[in-house]
Amino acid sequence: MPWALCLYIVVIAGVGLPVWWRTTTIYRASLPCELLVAPTGSESDQLPLAIQVVLDPALLLDAQKRPSAEFSVSDLERALHSQAHEHARTLSSKVAFRPVVSVITTQTNERIAHTIEEMARALNANSNAGDGHLSTQKIAEQIDPPYFFAANMTPGSGTVFVVADARLPRIVVGSSRLLIANLFPSAAATEPIETIVARVLFEQMADVGATSLSYDQPDDTLAKQAEQNSGDALRARRTFSTASSFEVLFTLALGAGSSSSASSSYWDPRAIYAALRPFLAAVSVDDAPTVSSQIIYEAQPLVTPTFDKKLNAFVLRPDQLQHFVNSQDWGLGFSTHNNPVVNLLVFEPPPELRPLLLLDATGHPAAQNGFLIPRWGGVLVVNPTADQAVELSEICSVLLAQLRLLMGLRTQRSRMTELDTVHVLLPRQLAGLTDFEHDSLLRSRWLEHLASARHSLKSFCQLLDTIPNMVVSDELQRKVDVARAAMGQANSAMQRNALHEAYSLSKRTAHIAEAVFFDSNALSLLYFPEDNKYAIYVPLFAPAGLPILVAVVKALRQWRAAAAAPSA
Incomplete structure (x- = not known):
């Protein structure tokens, strides 16, 4: 009996448990997380x-x-x-x-x-x-x-x-x-x-x-940056992040009582797009943006302007501009794709509120009578009269200046x-873009793509540390190796001053890193709670473990009884 029990325990412990452990262990291919988290010398070179x-x-x-x-x-x-x-x-x-x-x-x-x-x-x-x-x-x-x-x-x-x-x-x-x-x-x-x-x-x-400079920076560093270099901090807040493509939406918002026939002299979406096409083609680099237009009637801003006797016009202060656009009622911000939408809105106020002037921080009328909404778009207010119409060229020049700022470019005067x-x-x-600016734009997007890729890989490594049930397949390991190789190639291309090649490789690196983070195989056991493990494993181990436990208890009793019996 004891020998049979020992043999049974050896079979269970030596064969059953290893087989169970091998078949139920979550596979994790080796990943160089320490190299992915630490800077590889790309941006610091x-x-x-x-x-x-x-x-x-x-x-x-x-x-x-x-x-x-x-x-x-x-x-x-x-x-x-x-x-x-x-x-x-x-x-x-x-x-x-x-x-x-x-x-x-x-x-x-x-x-x-x-x-x-x-x-x-x-x-x-x-x-x-x-x-x-x-x-x-x-x-x-x-x-x-x-x-x-x-x-x-x-x-x-x-x-x-x-x-x-x-x-x-x-x-x-x-x-x-x-x-x-x-x-x-x-x-x-x-x-x-x-x-x-x-x-x-x-x-x-x-x-x-x-x-491209705000990735992986702690809040205190960004706060210091905002204090010491408010210009770059302002650019970071208003600039659209890099995407493979984006959409441009031209909108004419007519106030109550404004006539669409009167706006035909300055509102021609085809002509506006033709004027802005060279710039859009330059900043989009490889993917042409999707362009659409719309006209909104009976547009009513969320703020009411006040009349200024000195200027003999209705005015809006800078603190009122953040509540100017009525996105919900005006039908703005909708897109059929996941790409960011750059809104360029021209607002013609009702006749009883003309002229409507926008004031700057000093209390004087803004030069272009327009303003920017960070990472949303730009707004231009026009005041056509019977004696003076709004020129289409003026519309195009203001929209081009707003697009430059929204794409992260400085004004030439600055x-x-x-x-x-x-x-x-x-x-x-x-085109609204010099060759120097185009080169700087490529460098910025190269840096932003690599920072985004490193951020995705770093977040994936942090998930691996905090979630032990996450699967890391060989295919996922291969994607990580490809991302690291593409990152190195992008750095080498930038060192050779091959800006277009570096940009293309950095964009590929960002896409691969994002695919790693959202890999479906890695998420298969991500939400598998501990209670489910006990519910599955207990019915499997109870039939095999209970006879062993009973036999061990019986053997101990026999051993004690034999030890307590007087020797002959």
């Missing part, structure tokens, strides 16, 4: 800023008037490294830049010879022009050659042409990846030309969007450090 300096005597027309005027490449390098160090010290910056300066001439780059010849011819052709703003704009546009940059410049780089011309501003920022540094000093110049060039280059080339010495050319083809 220094990103290259390739800067080429063109020095050629043919562009120094007025240099003989200032024999001491010269441009020092070594001073420019020191100024750029100083700007990079200052940029890396800011709380809002998670990216460090490494300036790479090279000098190109007609001897080192034959293809630039034709460009220098064309620029010198443009300067000489306008040598008798006056010093007015119109001639400055004309000369600057003529020496901003698009054909050279389209053929020879790569995204993420910039070229500095050093000239000497008394008619030009101190700095001219081209619509292409071009910056013209004028050695001829102006009365407003208080700094060396190399220092100004370095600062303007960083403003144009190293401006990453604020939305980018110009010295308005008297820096002249920024308008973007080509009315």
Whole structure:
């Protein structure tokens, strides 16, 4: 009997329990969570800023008037490294830049010879022009050659042409990846030309969007950032987060008594979309946005404007604007997809409330009579009269300015450090986006995609630590390895200054990381409570365990009885 009991226990303990443990254990493939949670060096690595300096005597027309005027490449390098160090010290910056300066001439780059010849011819052709703003704009546009940059410049780089011309501003920022540094000093110049060039280059080339800087930052860090750099904090609140695609909804809201026939002079959705299409195509990068339009009649705002006798108009204060849009009654904010919707609303108030002016923080009428709603869209208030109609071009220009801010771009005026010495050319083809800004937008989305991917993988690892019932299959392990490999490839592409490739790889990384977090196989046993385990396992172990327990108790009794019996 004891030997049979021992054999039975050995079979159950040595065979039954291991088989049960093996067949019921939740499979978890090995994941490098410590590498996924810790930074891999992607955002903290220094990103290259390739800067080429063109020095050629043919562009120094007025240099003989200032024999001491010269441009020092070594001073420019020191100024750029100083700007990079200052940029890396800011709380809002998670990216460090490494300036790479090279000098190109007609001897080192034959293809630039034709460009220098064309620029010198443009300067000489306008040598008798006056010093007015119109001639400055004309000369600057003529020496901003698009054909050279389209053929020879790569995204993420910039070229500095050093000239000497008394008619030009101190700095001219081209619509292409071009910056013209004028050695001829102006009365407003208080700094060396190399220092100004370095600062303007960083403003144009190293401006990453604020939305990509808020991932994985604790609340106290964001609070300090908001205190020390309120501009970036404001951009982070109003900018739409990066998505594969987005929708644009044009809305005309007519107040009670407003006639739709009167608004036909300025409301043409097709014309508005045609004007904004180049910008939308540039900021969407790879997926064209979905565009729709609607007209709302009898629109009534949620706030009532007050009449200002000094302005002889109805006004709304800044604190009232947050309650201006009546989204529920106006039918706004609805979408047939999961993509974010950018609302661009034009409101025509009722005739009895015209003119309706929006006041700024100082109590004066806003310049464009419009305002932004963070991560929702923009609103423009128009006041057509019988004598003066609203121009369609004005509508398009205001909507374009609002779109720039909603996409995380700065206004050109905020980018110009010295308005008297820096002249920024308008973007080509009315796209509303310069090549410098397009490069910064790609960097911002690269950073945001990688931050989103790391955030998803970090959250998945935290779930693994807190929920032991989560399954980690080999397929899930493969997805994590693919995400890590794509993240490394995106970092390598950015180090090579291949912005489009880096953006595509970072977008793929974010999609794979999101698929890992929402993997259906990992959620199969996620909500399997402990009570269910006991309800399942007790009926299985009771029939096998109860006979063993009875036999053990019986054997103990026999052993005690045998031990208590007197020996013969």
